[in-house]
Amino acid sequence: MNINGGLSGIESLRQQKIVNSKSKIVSSKSKIVKDKSAGVTILFFALLITAFLLLAVRCFYLQFLKSSHYTALCTKQQQSYHFQKPQRGVILDCRGRVLAASNKSQTIFAEPRIIKRPEITSKQLASIVDISAGQIDKLIRESENPGFVKIKAGADSNQCDAAGKIYGIGVESCWQRYYPVGSLASHILGFSGIDNTGLCGIELQYDKELKGSAGQNIFLADVHRRPICLKQSNICTDGVGLILTIDAAVQQFVRAELSRQCEEFGAESAVAIVAEPRTGAILAMVSLPDFDPADIGRTNPNNLRNRAISDQFEPGSILKPVVAAIALDTGVLGQNEKIFCERGHYSGKGFGHIGEYGGHEFGDLTIREILTVSSNIGMAKIGRRIGKKQLYKGLSLFGFGRQTGIDLPGEAEGLLRPADSWTGYSRTRIPFGQEISVTTIQLIRAFCVLANGGSPVQPFLVSAMVDNEGRIIKLKRPSPAVGFVIKPQVARWIVTEALVDVVNEGTGQKAALEKWQVFGKTGTAQLALSDRKGYSDRDYIASFIAGAPAEAPAVVVLVSIYKPDISLGKGYTGGTVAAPVAARILEKTLNYLEKH
Amino acid sequence: MKSLFCFVFVVFCFTAVLIFTVYLRGANNHIFYMLCTCTAEQSRLKQQLGSKQLRLEGLINPVAVSQRLDEH
Numbered sequence: 001m002n003i004n005g006g007l008s009g010i011e012s013l014r015q016q017k018i019v020n021s022k023s024k025i026v027s028s029k030s031k032i033v034k035d036k037s038a039g040v041t042i043l044f045f046a047l048l049i050t051a052f053l054l055l056a057v058r059c060f061y062l063q064f065l066k067s068s069h070y071t072a073l074c075t076k077q078q079q080s081y082h083f084q085k086p087q088r089g090v091i092l093d094c095r096g097r098v099l100a101a102s103n104k105s106q107t108i109f110a111e112p113r114i115i116k117r118p119e120i121t122s123k124q125l126a127s128i129v130d131i132s133a134g135q136i137d138k139l140i141r142e143s144e145n146p147g148f149v150k151i152k153a154g155a156d157s158n159q160c161d162a163a164g165k166i167y168g169i170g171v172e173s174c175w176q177r178y179y180p181v182g183s184l185a186s187h188i189l190g191f192s193g194i195d196n197t198g199l200c201g202i203e204l205q206y207d208k209e210l211k212g213s214a215g216q217n218i219f220l221a222d223v224h225r226r227p228i229c230l231k232q233s234n235i236c237t238d239g240v241g242l243i244l245t246i247d248a249a250v251q252q253f254v255r256a257e258l259s260r261q262c263e264e265f266g267a268e269s270a271v272a273i274v275a276e277p278r279t280g281a282i283l284a285m286v287s288l289p290d291f292d293p294a295d296i297g298r299t300n301p302n303n304l305r306n307r308a309i310s311d312q313f314e315p316g317s318i319l320k321p322v323v324a325a326i327a328l329d330t331g332v333l334g335q336n337e338k339i340f341c342e343r344g345h346y347s348g349k350g351f352g353h354i355g356e357y358g359g360h361e362f363g364d365l366t367i368r369e370i371l372t373v374s375s376n377i378g379m380a381k382i383g384r385r386i387g388k389k390q391l392y393k394g395l396s397l398f399g400f401g402r403q404t405g406i407d408l409p410g411e412a413e414g415l416l417r418p419a420d421s422w423t424g425y426s427r428t429r430i431p432f433g434q435e436i437s438v439t440t441i442q443l444i445r446a447f448c449v450l451a452n453g454g455s456p457v458q459p460f461l462v463s464a465m466v467d468n469e470g471r472i473i474k475l476k477r478p479s480p481a482v483g484f485v486i487k488p489q490v491a492r493w494i495v496t497e498a499l500v501d502v503v504n505e506g507t508g509q510k511a512a513l514e515k516w517q518v519f520g521k522t523g524t525a526q527l528a529l530s531d532r533k534g535y536s537d538r539d540y541i542a543s544f545i546a547g548a549p550a551e552a553p554a555v556v557v558l559v560s561i562y563k564p565d566i567s568l569g570k571g572y573t574g575g576t577v578a579a580p581v582a583a584r585i586l587e588k589t590l591n592y593l594e595k596h
Numbered sequence: 597m598k599s600l601f602c603f604v605f606v607v608f609c610f611t612a613v614l615i616f617t618v619y620l621r622g623a624n625n626h627i628f629y630m631l632c633t634c635t636a637e638q639s640r641l642k643q644q645l646g647s648k649q650l651r652l653e654g655l656i657n658p659v660a661v662s663q664r665l666d667e668h
Contacts, residue, residue, distance in 0.1 A: 098650065180650055228629060249658045
């Protein structure tokens with residue numbers, strides 16, 4: 001064996017051992033390192049998992065538990081709302097004149113709670129709105145509402161643009177109702193409140209149609225709150241417009257004439273109606289005293305009442321033609337038959353004493369003469385002949401004792417007691433207009449029936465509904481009447497013969513016109529005493545109903561003047577007080593209708 | 597080299613489409629805002645016209661005409 005070779009072998013073995021021991025050290029070291037990094041990894045992942053778990057919990061909290069809260073917050077931030085109040089419908093007369101309309105009015109207001117220095121804001125605003133700075137300053141400082149104080153209503157667009165730029169000042173726009181004709185048709189139109197709701201007249205009757213429906217648009221807004229996309233929209237629908245049968249020009253004639261007569265005779269109130277007998281359309285309806293619909297606050301509440309439809313009274317002699325028509329229609333009396341009028345004194349068992357107005361002493365009179373001279377005794381005798389059941393039925397058919405159904409709120413029914421409860425007095429008093437209460441609109445309807453050849457007539461005020469572009473969307477005219485209340489020949493005879501005589505020779509001579517043949521009937525009703533039985537000898541209702549031309553009546557006019565002042569000595573009867581007004585109204589209306 | 601070009605072209609087109617989409621969205625929002633502004637302006641002008649019409653009605657209605665006739 002070679003020694004060198006042995007040594008080298010030992011050396012190599014030693015080196016081998018060293019290498020082995022070194023590699024063992026390295027492997028043990030790397031084992032330690034591996035163990036450490038595994039721990040870190042585990043820790044890292046554990047933390048990561050914990051973090052994700054926490055995140056998941058947070059997400060769960062936000063997404064499920066607080067979802068509605070954050071959705072609301074988010075929606076509030078992203079969305080902007082725009083409310084739209086509808087424009088109330090316009091009301092026009094039959095020729096398209098505006099009687100009532102809504103328009104937006106701008107109001108400049110201040111928000112006192114955010115204005116730090118009112119004196120500076122007031123100075124800035126004063127030059128814009130033409131109100132002194134001191135006044136504005138006082139308004140802001142003394143306002144009880146910290147969120148709103150009105151500075152100027154009805155501001156123009158330039159003022160609004162300039163005022164809106166001042167901090168603490170805002171502009172609000174709201175609908176305002178305008179009545180360009182003022183009090184001309186106040187009782188017909190009525191008025192509406194600040195909340196766009198009709199409170200009286202046509203405004204109340206057709207409130208649902210005039211009002212429209214409010215709308216709301218929801219927009220997505222950008223960072224500057226500018227709308228960028230429509231998210232939801234409830235369309236705002238403006239109210240529909242109404243076309244009335246009223247003619248503002250005729251209404252003006254009527255109101256002017258009635259006011260003048262009221263003033264001249266010192267009357268308490270007055271009513272006048274002009275109607276078209278063929279259709280029942282009301283061309284004018286005036287009730288005095290009236291009111292300004294734009295200034296309701298200062299109006300006497302008593303003046304708000306439309307006396308033409310709500311006041312009922314004993315009509316007096318004006319009812320006689322209706323009863324005469326019933327008598328002729330039922331055949332209890334002939335046109336040329338004479339009735340003895342008892343020389344002014346008629347009394348009997350069960351109906352007391354009846355006299356003639358003015359102490360007249362009439363003898364034998366035909367029905368035509370009874371109407372011409374307005375004999376109470378003649379009418380009482382006719383009433384007895386008709387009988388209570390026929391008379392009740394006839395008056396009911398003429399529409400007494402029930403509403404006419406005119407499109408206005410607050411209409412009274414009048415009073416026509418059932419025939420069963422009538423006494424001997426009723427049968428003799430109702431024929432000359434006592435023991436029965438009627439409204440002016442009922443009377444005009446009854447005479448429209450006579451002037452319309454006995455066909456029923458339905459009075460109405462609204463002829464059509466129109467949209468915002470003026471297109472007719474619904475016609476409101478009542479359907480043509482079927483049948484007759486009385487025979488056409490009877491109605492025709494009453495109008496063209498008996499009532500023409502009243503104007504030509506009888507009590508209504510002051511209503512005669514040169515150009516047209518007028519028919520009419522006077523009525524002077526005594527007012528019942530309120531504290532005891534009987535009638536006042538100082539308080540009267542002077543009425544006159546007229547129509548023309550008698551052959552083909554175009555209009556029927558009723559004028560009723562309440563309590564003319566007797567002490568003036570100018571008269572108080574229908575023929576003196578009401579007939580001249582009716583004649584002037586007829587003349588002007590017929591001339592106007594002829595030219596237009 | 598060709599596939600790289602294709603890749604760049606696709607990325608470019610995709611980006612362009614995205615940018616165009618964003619532009620269209622912005623333009624749509626702007627146009628809508630303009631529409632709202634114009635509608636409000638139209639409404640304002642309509643109100644102004646209504647107010648003038650009412651003023652005119654106040655001058656030519658039968659009551660005003662009668663009053664003027666009575667004055668002269």
